[in-house]
Amino acid sequence: MGKWSRLLPAVLLLIAVLIDLSTPRTVSAAALYAAAILSAAPLLSLRGTVLTGVFALLVDWMMFRYFGYRRSAIAMSELIMVATVTVIAGFLNRVLYHRKVQLESVRDIAAAVQRAVLPQPPDRIGSLRFAARYEAARADAQIGGDLYVVVDTPFGVRCVIGDVRGKGMGAVKAVAVGIGTFREAALHEPTLTGLLERLEQAVVLEAQQSGNLTELEGFVTGVLVEFPRRGNEVRLVNRGHPAPVLILGDMVRYVEPGRRSLPLGLGALDAGPECVDTVTFPEGASLLLYTDGLTEARDETGTFYDPIGTCTGHRHAGPDALLDALIADHFRHSGGRRTDDMALLAITRT
Template identity: 55%
Template sequence: MRRPSARRTGVAGWFLRHLQLLPVLLLVAGALLDYNTPPHFSAEAFYTAAPMTAAALLSLRATVLAGIGACAADLALLAHFGFIADSGGLSELAAVATVSAFAVVVNRLIHYRDVQLQSVRRVALTVQRAVLPQPPAVIGPLRIAVRYQSAVADAQIGGDLYAVQDTPHGVRCLIGDVRGKGMEAVKTVDVALGVFREAAEEEPDLVRIAARLERALSRESQRRTGVERVEGFVTAVLAEIPHSVAELRLVNRGHPAPLLLCRGEVRAVEPSGPALPLALADLGPDMDRVDRVPFPAGATLLLYTDGLTEARDGSGAFYDPVARLAGWEFAEPDALLEALLSDVVRHTGGGITDDLALLAVTRAAQSADPVRRAAPGA
């Protein structure tokens, strides 16, 4: 398994840790430069850069200490060259002291902005978790796990959604991705989940569930204005696992193909025919069809949003879950999702740029090994 992204993560972490030493390096470099150059040369730029750098990178205490150090170094060199009483020297010292004081103000402004942003992010994630409740971990022979990884870009609430429901027709699952972010996306997620929960209980097949979702989401998009009225669509996959048949039934509406993992093999379950995302049926004929594939004991269904396949490494290469997961086996879906998220972080070098929802359903083997055999990237 490839590891270049892991090395990039280590280099980035090393750089960030040592970047905090920059204010000290600026002070030392300024003092040495000032001491070893002609008397009329000034290293004032280094003395003022040190507290401003500390303001952006370090705590309030470190910023104050950097300001004091800058003033002390400048004062010591002015005294050494006999400029302490000179008007030019006093002007230079006043400039360094003024910038140091301003650095403290900047540090506080950055701190308050970060506190406010973190508060908004917590609210956004709380709303997200309220809209997307945790599904049951076990339904009969099925083991279920979900993960929602938010990119929290600008503290926006994402539009990824998932649901799992045990019905008289089997265990039915939904994963989807609403175009856009923010409260409009949350409204669409709420509509989709509400319709799915009701339709999953009542409708005899997935095509009819998709039709009800289509009608509801089309009505929702018609209530919008501007470009959202035209582009307020949802890509989605509907899955059904019957209680009495080791089979998996799928309806794909323009969403990334689900993955089926079994005995170390990984394959994408591509739809047998193209279909438009939900809320776009007016643009083309009704193309919904149910694809059926075997779902034996020990197999795992992995549903995901495009935050997984659009994750890029430093060279711009997209994450390929089929290639990355091939050859690895997991007894439980939780172990699979933990390993998958860790591998995505290694691939991207430490973070994701889009929200990511994962839903894994494993049909338990009769003698399942409780120990995870291996993990991607290990």
């Protein structure tokens, strides 16, 4: 809540006094006195809530004295009501405070889980600079079904970005399995196709162990990327994922796969060979990897967001600046509405 909301109890008390002074003696603003005290419970501290109640009680008593009702039964009844509401507001304030403490504890645990399951990639490996962002669809969520990993291996720098089908703790568990498998296999598998086979097996096994016995119940879309230790190129394998964006100076384009493949977990339905695409990646080039939460955002007319527009005609100082500009433009396009998690990974060769 904004800081101005904390003034609501004082505003309600002021309105109550104005009503008492500007209306006939038979009209009472008792409801506003009670409303002011109750509104203080979620907005102020316990001390502020009690002081609001004491001040309301004092002002109400002064109004009765001003109109000559100081010792009447009506005055005593209303004053007792205001005092009772003050006690109730104090109790509610404590209940809300303890719930706030519990919620903050849960958020701290969620943040710790995110750092453990989805750690930030290194800022730099050799000539490559990295930046990553994770934007959850829910403001109170920390992690969901999107993932990204960067690993420095004997075969070069390898990255993956993926989107797990499903939501909730099942998706988080699948993310943890996928990241763990990729980190281990990336260090030992000499080829991207071998790495893909390991990931395919892990996704299928996780789906079976989770009770999703049919092949269409659990899958992961993803892009595997490899920057060899020698040469200025990048190799990519796309398994049913949105095409990465390649930025080469003034040229910005999608890196479409040479062959469309099914997502991980559905490999048994795809009899074709894996397609490894090789693209030139010289000094100054940038590669943007993202999940569909970026491109599925719509504006008021229903138009989907296209990251090419943000990346075209702009020179960004590095991957962090690129992602900051992209997130800001995405926010303007969607009006702040977000229906899906969004993971972004940007790589620049310096």
